[in-house]
Amino acid sequence: MSTSKNNTSKQLLWIAMAGIFMFFAGLTSAVIVRSAEHGWDSIDMPIWFWYSTAAIILSSLLLIIAKWQVKKGNSPSIYVLGALALGLFFGYCQVKGWDQLTAMGMYFVGEGSNPSSSFLYVITFAHLVHVIGGLVALIITSVKSLQSKYTKDNYLGIELVSIYWHFLDVLWVYLFVFLLYSVK
């Protein structure tokens, strides 16, 4: 029963991620279509987005270690908390990135805006919304982990949260590289 429940939850998550991916695929193909036409301003990627990329990759790595630890029977708390901290830092970097864009004169809306900058804001914003969901899940996982709810035989929560978090990580790297080349 419990393995079937595990499988079910994992599949639910995988299919939901497929849906989320299609959402971003829609947005990025819109960028491809639009950038092929005239009047597409080029933008230098703010340095803060590079920081955030590093943060989310590191945070993903911490979650991998957390899973190893819990499989060995150790407490994963420190790694989960680390991942959470890096996740929060990711959010901070994104906001700073937007600040930097605005400072460069790349506005989201209004007179100074161009579809290229608007797309940049919308895509990073939509990704951040999904990250916030991930952060909430990480907070819950951290609390449960501190309460020692996870054992060698029962760590589904950590598994699910790390699958989703890795997905957000890979998604961000895809979006970042994509945007790096398409808003140039």
Next chain:
Amino acid sequence: MSDHHKETFISKYVFSLDHKMIAKQFLITGMFMGIIGMLMSIMFRLQLSNPGESFAVLEWFLGSKWAPGGILDPNMYLSLVTMHGTILVFWVLTAGLTGTFANFLIPLQIGARDMASGFMNMLSYWFFFAATIILLCSLFVETGPASAGWTIYPPLSALPQAIPGSGLGQDLWLVSIALFIVSSLLGGLNYIVTILNLRTKGMSMSRLPLTMWAILITAILGVLSFPVLLAAALLLIFDRSFGTSFYLSDIIIGGEALHHTGGSPVLFEHLFWFLGHPEVYIILLPSLGIVSEVMSVNTRKPIFGYKAMVGAMLAIAFLSFIVWGHHMFITGMDPFLGSVFTFTTLLIAIPSAVKVFNYLATLWKGSIRFTPAMLFTIGFVSTFITGGLTGLILGDSALDINVHDTYFVVGHFHIVMGLSAIYGMFSGVYHWFPKMYGRMMNKKLGYLHFWVTFIAAYGVFFPMHFLGLAGLPRRYYTNSAFPMFDNLTDINSIITFFAIVGGLVQLVFVFNFFYSIFKGTKASENPWESNTLEWTTPVERIHGNWPGEIPTVHRWPYDYSKPGADKDFVMQTEPLKEGKTEH
């Protein structure tokens, strides 16, 4: 799994976690919306056949603001057309159809106690319910409901200056659709996971009833395409409310030049139809599944070419993702792209033809029992043929030039996806009603419902092809502005007449439905002598579906009139005889 705690009214009928109750909630909401959508169509049909004439009924429904003196206002006409499309496409034929039969049939036909996540399932309905309420509220806003067509192409849908309905009405429309998409995704996730994971012992994929295949494929299409619509709607919301320029460029409206530059309305069309075309099959596939099942039961014959049927559905589903451009042949797209989309679009005719021939072969040498459900499957095959054939014209880019956006298109899609899907839905309701409510629907009223619907529906939509070939554009408030359309008045009157007849006879169905819930004759456990698992459950519908163990499956679901069997049906739960193989 068995629930012994006491059920209250709220937990049983309102916030129910039981898939059967959720299915009924979807069905009844869908029927309610269906009646509203149908009423709207009758209102604008009155205007089209008798332009500028006064109808007291219009003023009664719409008030003196939108129908002063009983004459329909042109803006309200467009609102009615828009809301009719939205309601029928999303509320009735997506949520009403899939929501009902996926929820009802999946656990029963695969042998599961309930959906993978009853809670998500309940959420799915309540998101849908919230979407419904918001959509209904939008009917009453000061500036009128959304009126840019159900496809909400910007800039029309983005600029309140262009049409009053693009004000608050359009905002509510977008919020409502966003909630609707969330509901569909929650539902779709659940359907896929349940079918893949919770099948009972012996229920291999090759023993799944075709309804299950159809719903599985539908759900996959939904999960992959609805998020793209959400992305498109999100960008539109930003354009409308925050002043970005994703879809807007170089616009003067109301004498004022807008600041938007660099946007592309065509971009929206691409994103929209990337959902929009799979959406057509999201609507149609469940009906293909239902029809296959009902036809097999009532011809007392196995469905012909089970594997080909599954293959054809997979092929249609796959192709549906690469044909969206055929809605955009005349947007100035690259001619080469147009060729590619023509090619992929016309390919869909192949699996569709296979399905039609397989249905005909299923009827051949059957022993047909004409239940109302069976009659609707025949209606389905007929409309699927008729509408599919005219698709050959619309899918051909060169021919599309002159029939694009004319009544030819209206006739085509109402027949091939509107009628076919709704026939499938009716068929399903008549067929599974005994399992839903433990009672039978009245047979004679069912016959009356089918025959009048069949005749009236063709009376409405077949003549529309001729209007289209005469060059009459769709979404025209009246045809009277062009002398070249003056001789089409008779055709328009015929259409309106049949629309009213067809509308009225649906009330017979509604009456039959509610009458039978309370007063219908009691049904037995397996009234149609059908093979599938749902007919092994008791008449009293219990939480968890089977009182004891879930039965084990030993064979495919279509062993009807099998030579050597004692009866003309062999249920899936009956073990194969020693040394016999399947089929």
Next chain:
Amino acid sequence: MTNILIALVLILLVATLVQILRVSELLSELKKQDVNEVTDKDNATQGKILLIVGVLFLGSVVWQFVNWIPLMLPPASSEHGAVIDSLMQFTMVLIIFVFFVTHPILFWYGYKYNKNKKNPVAFFYPHNNKLEVIWTVVPTIVLTAVILYGLSAWDSITNADTSDSQVIELYAKQFDWTARYAGEDNTLGFSNYKLVKGPNQLGVDLTDEFSQDDVVVREVHLAVNKPVLLKMHSRDVIHSAFLPHFRVQMNCVPGMTTQFAFTPTQTTAEMKAQEGEDFEFVLLCNKICGAAHYNMQMKFVVETEEEYNAWMASQKTVKNTLTKK
């Protein structure tokens, strides 16, 4: 008050219907029958109705073709339109053929194979690979022909040579059309929506040299058998320029230019002789664009080259109207 009365009447009506149904069901219960069981008699009746309705349906289709074909658009008045018409004819014949083959089979099988004492058991026939291959391969071959024919037509229409076409701009806004001829240099002057002001409703750049000989009109005249290239613009929402008699349609999208090339082959006078005195070529809007969408039109006149030249000579150029101080 009337509303309450209507509601009361409706409620009574429904209640009566319920009682009638109830009584009929009770009566049959007395006779030990199940009213909702589908009997052999039902199968026979429904089978017959299916056949009758089927024949009537196919008959009505024939009736519609016979009676309504004369109301359809006349044969195309343009060169590429003739290509579309013959492709249409080919496809129509094909689909009408398939329609009239499959539907009788459907109705006949329904009638013939209903369940009764003579036909109590169906024939167990789950599949036949040979048959299935046949009805996959045959449609594939037919479709290959349809696709090839369609693509060649599409290619010839969209890749027409426009080097010596007369260039005309169709400018759409809520809810009327304006046209601009490119003039003697056959090049449209630059225009931009920001330049729209006063009488310059198309936003033509009056400083542009190419603009000076442009001619702005509210009624388009074309010379018969002379190729034209329409360039579409919109300044507010999406419109669609639809010229059904020429088999021409193209969307007008704000922020971009679309185009369609064609050659008219019949003059308005010839068409009047053929179709009746009140015949006109018209341009319609065919993309929902607002309240007066249904009335957004412009007249097209096709005439002989001499008539056309005379008309053109009488029109004023941008230089003579807008630029002039």
